[in-house]
Amino acid sequence: MSTAERVVFQHVTKRYPGTGKGNPGAVEDLSLEVPAGKVCVLVGPSGCGKTTSLKMVNRLIEPTSGRILIGDRDVMQGDVIALRRGIGYVIQQVGLFPHQTIRENVATVPRLLGWEEARRRDRADELLALVGLDPARYAERYPSALSGGERQRVGVARALAADPPVLLMDEPFGAVDPIVRERLQNELLRLQEQLAKTILFVTHDIDEAIKMGDLVAVLQTGGHLAQFGTPDEILANPASEFVARFVGADRGLKRLALVRVRDLELRPAPTARPGDDVAAARKRAAADPFPYLLLVDDANRPIGWIDDRRLQSLDSLTADVAESESPLFDRHTTLKDALSMLLEAGVQAGIVVNDAGAVQGLVTVEMILERTRAAAEDGP
Amino acid sequence: MQLVTDTIAWLLDPANWGGNQGIVTRLLEHAVFSGISIAIAMAIAVPAGIWIGHTGRFAALGTNVANLGRALPSLAIIGLVLPITAAIDPQLGFKVYPTLVAMVVLAVPPILVNCQAGIAGVDRDLVEAARAMGMTERQIVRGIELPLAMAPILAGLRSASVQVIATATLGAFFGGGGLGRFLVEGIAQRDDGMTFGGVVLVAALALTVEGAFIVLQRVIRSPGLARMEGARAAAGAA
Numbered sequence: 001m002s003t004a005e006r007v008v009f010q011h012v013t014k015r016y017p018g019t020g021k022g023n024p025g026a027v028e029d030l031s032l033e034v035p036a037g038k039v040c041v042l043v044g045p046s047g048c049g050k051t052t053s054l055k056m057v058n059r060l061i062e063p064t065s066g067r068i069l070i071g072d073r074d075v076m077q078g079d080v081i082a083l084r085r086g087i088g089y090v091i092q093q094v095g096l097f098p099h100q101t102i103r104e105n106v107a108t109v110p111r112l113l114g115w116e117e118a119r120r121r122d123r124a125d126e127l128l129a130l131v132g133l134d135p136a137r138y139a140e141r142y143p144s145a146l147s148g149g150e151r152q153r154v155g156v157a158r159a160l161a162a163d164p165p166v167l168l169m170d171e172p173f174g175a176v177d178p179i180v181r182e183r184l185q186n187e188l189l190r191l192q193e194q195l196a197k198t199i200l201f202v203t204h205d206i207d208e209a210i211k212m213g214d215l216v217a218v219l220q221t222g223g224h225l226a227q228f229g230t231p232d233e234i235l236a237n238p239a240s241e242f243v244a245r246f247v248g249a250d251r252g253l254k255r256l257a258l259v260r261v262r263d264l265e266l267r268p269a270p271t272a273r274p275g276d277d278v279a280a281a282r283k284r285a286a287a288d289p290f291p292y293l294l295l296v297d298d299a300n301r302p303i304g305w306i307d308d309r310r311l312q313s314l315d316s317l318t319a320d321v322a323e324s325e326s327p328l329f330d331r332h333t334t335l336k337d338a339l340s341m342l343l344e345a346g347v348q349a350g351i352v353v354n355d356a357g358a359v360q361g362l363v364t365v366e367m368i369l370e371r372t373r374a375a376a377e378d379g380p
Numbered sequence: 381m382q383l384v385t386d387t388i389a390w391l392l393d394p395a396n397w398g399g400n401q402g403i404v405t406r407l408l409e410h411a412v413f414s415g416i417s418i419a420i421a422m423a424i425a426v427p428a429g430i431w432i433g434h435t436g437r438f439a440a441l442g443t444n445v446a447n448l449g450r451a452l453p454s455l456a457i458i459g460l461v462l463p464i465t466a467a468i469d470p471q472l473g474f475k476v477y478p479t480l481v482a483m484v485v486l487a488v489p490p491i492l493v494n495c496q497a498g499i500a501g502v503d504r505d506l507v508e509a510a511r512a513m514g515m516t517e518r519q520i521v522r523g524i525e526l527p528l529a530m531a532p533i534l535a536g537l538r539s540a541s542v543q544v545i546a547t548a549t550l551g552a553f554f555g556g557g558g559l560g561r562f563l564v565e566g567i568a569q570r571d572d573g574m575t576f577g578g579v580v581l582v583a584a585l586a587l588t589v590e591g592a593f594i595v596l597q598r599v600i601r602s603p604g605l606a607r608m609e610g611a612r613a614a615a616g617a618a
Binding site for chain 1: 503505506508509510511512513514515516519523524527528602603604605
């Protein structure tokens with residue numbers, strides 16, 4: 001894996017001739033630095049210049065003035081073709097070539113770089129596997145045979161093919177339905193944990209910006225940078241009326257989306273296995289302030305709950321007495337999602353499991369509310 | 381009725397097929413002459429259409445030139461060109477070149493317009509994605525735009541070919557070869573069987589070429605596109 005490189009905007013301005021007030025797509029004196037390996041989301045209303053800013057990095061649009069650096073290189077110096085081959089690019093409509101197979105699509109940049117056929121093939125298959133598409137099933141198919149979500153994954157694989165240090169993504173998940181979008185976002189975050197590329201990501205959706213960005217640049221109509229900071233900084237201290245309105249009135253709730261289950265100290269779950277001694281289990285449940293016992297299997301995977309009233313009347317612990325399922329969380333689940341799942345299910349506690357499905361502990365509504373209060377206190 | 385039996389009789393008479401003025405020879409002359417006309421027209425119109433479609437420059441000029449070409453009757457072009465070419469070469473300049481020029485003028489517009497529109501009609505997002513990945517303009521044209529515009533480009537070639545095959549009969553009126561000779565001689569000799577036999581042969585050649593283009597288009601189309609077009613047709617029907 002190549003190392004990521006920083007991307008720096010220095011007083012970058014783009015003006016379009018003949019356009020007067022409003023000037024959609026223009027950018028005015030944009031300066032910001034995205035450190036290597038970080039995700040920076042450019043967000044703002046339409047016409048704020050976010051896509052223009054992105055396209056100036058790979059020179060699809062050339063700035064009127066100012067400099068853009070990748071690492072220490074000015075993008076305007078040197079060969080534009082070589083520059084573009086070194087930058088991954090993903091767009092909303094994915095832009096897969098319909099007359100080429102998935103494998104050919106993914107191997108586009110390696111082919112342009114003149115890699116040998118066998119090496120291209122291996123690389124394409126490796127990347128398909130990386131984005132969760134089985135090469136044996138997908139490599140020979142054509143884009144038209146894939147769903148929107150699958151195509152978007154191929155788009156990401158294609159952008160990564162030559163292992164570029166920088167990735168540009170222009171509303172990459174704009175064209176898929178909310179459920180698929182959510183999944184693709186999570187997959188990209190997981191991928192980014194492994195790859196640590198420098199990613200510039202454009203969206204008009206503030207929730208997506210908060211979720212995806214290590215850094216968020218809020219752009220205002222006319223191409224002015226309204227605020228640049230971490231999602232938490234922007235939610236906690238909006239720099240202007242515009243930013244406050246843009247992030248919305250539910251900032252407190254949104255900040256919950258920044259905290260994940262792994263950031264909490266989990267409550268230990270009172271567990272028992274089928275076949276355990278009932279009396280001992282009863283004693284354990286009584287000692288716990290939480291009046292339920294969680295039945296788990298041999299691999300410590302949750303089976304279901306037994307409430308303490310029921311527990312009193314039982315002679316033995318068997319799997320079929322467990323009931324009332326709780327939502328399952330993993331360590332990446334945001335507190336916002338966790339809260340919404342708990343409210344949906346009408347229960348007090350959700351079970352946190354690891355990748356193998358084994359119980360790690362509990363998250364309760366109370367713990368989340370506690371966190372909200374803490375967040376509200378250090379707000380403005 | 382008489383006409384039909386005469387025509388069939390003429391076509392079935394083996395004596396009319398052989399010899400250096402027979403059907404086989406005339407058919408070959410006609411096919412070769414049409415083929416050369418189309419080849420010259422392609423050499424002009426395909427690069428021009430691709431360039432205009434890819435760059436978006438001179439699009440209006442391309443369309444206007446094509447329309448002018450369509451508005452000029454082939455006979456008028458022959459009349460205009462003949463004095464010039466005949467002065468240069470009294471033989472071929474009379475029999476062949478004027479018709480050749482007229483056929484090229486006839487074939488250029490459909491090829492040019494379809495090339496231009498086909499290339500320009502390729503999804504611009506796709507082209508931009510290709511450019512963003514570091515394809516050169518030449519690679520974009522060859523690798524993305526041409527394959528995706530192949531259907532309209534072939535449709536233009538097909539319609540140009542059919543028109544040229546039908547109209548190339550004019551050459552015979554100026555002493556050229558080809559299937560038109562049966563029309564000229566059939567009329568002169570009041571031999572209706574020969575006249576309409578010639579007409580049938582011209583039509584048959586044109587339809588055969590049309591069919592060949594349709595087969596060609598199916599064969600060279602990417603399976604990815606076949607599927608997409610199928611899906612589009614299904615969506616349209618729903």
